[in-house]
Amino acid sequence: MKMTPSACPKCGAILDTVTVADPAADEVTPEPNDITICIYCSVYLVFNKDMSFHILTRRERNRLPLEVRKSLDLLEEIRRQRRSVYEN
Ligand SMILES: [Zn+2]
Numbered sequence: 001m002k003m004t005p006s007a008c009p010k011c012g013a014i015l016d017t018v019t020v021a022d023p024a025a026d027e028v029t030p031e032p033n034d035i036t037i038c039i040y041c042s043v044y045l046v047f048n049k050d051m052s053f054h055i056l057t058r059r060e061r062n063r064l065p066l067e068v069r070k071s072l073d074l075l076e077e078i079r080r081q082r083r084s085v086y087e088n
Contacts, residue, residue, distance in 0.1 A: 001027055006052040011041035042079055044072060
């Protein structure tokens with residue numbers, strides 16, 4: 001879905017679209033504190049109250065449910081492996 005454009009605080013790319021990670025889920029409107037991933041630099045972002053973003057902090061990450069943290073860890077491992085394939 002389209003959203004108000006906002007810059008990624010890490011890479012500066014303008015993000016104006018979000019997609020639900022779960023293909024079985026209906027389209028949802030993001031809310032403050034929801035997590036997303038920058039499609040350009042892959043950093044984890046959190047929606048602020050004004051729907052701009054900040055980078056997910058270690059403290060916020062540690063407060064996420066274990067299942068969500070495991071999913072984030074798995075995504076990072078996949079990205080690490082892909083990077084090493086392309087860099088070698
Ligand atoms: Zn980015």
